[in-house]
Amino acid sequence: MVKTLEEAIAEVASLPDADQEQIGRRLLSHIEKLRRLREELDKGARSLDAGKGRKFSIEEFIQQKTR
Template identity: 55%
Template structure:
């Protein structure tokens, strides 16, 4: 375990149980989100490596995404 994490856990242990529980839940959710993002990145890289990528027209993508956000 890295020193920063050891310090954070030590500091966390000084807090009331309810705060420890809340911070722990938030940390777990953050770690799970990072794991999910890394898995999606791995899948994307595998897809590109398998030749499944497509050319992207960034201007067209921006137009499509902005079409639903027209200011009036």
């Protein structure tokens, strides 16, 4: 385990149980969000590798988002 994470866990261990539980839930939620993002990025990279990419226009994107 990375030293910084070990230090953080040691600090959390000194907190009351309720605080530990809340921090644990938040950490797991954050990890799950990162995992889903990684999956989406990998999916996009595979799509590009398979030649399924399309031309991207930043101007069109901005227009779509500001409508």
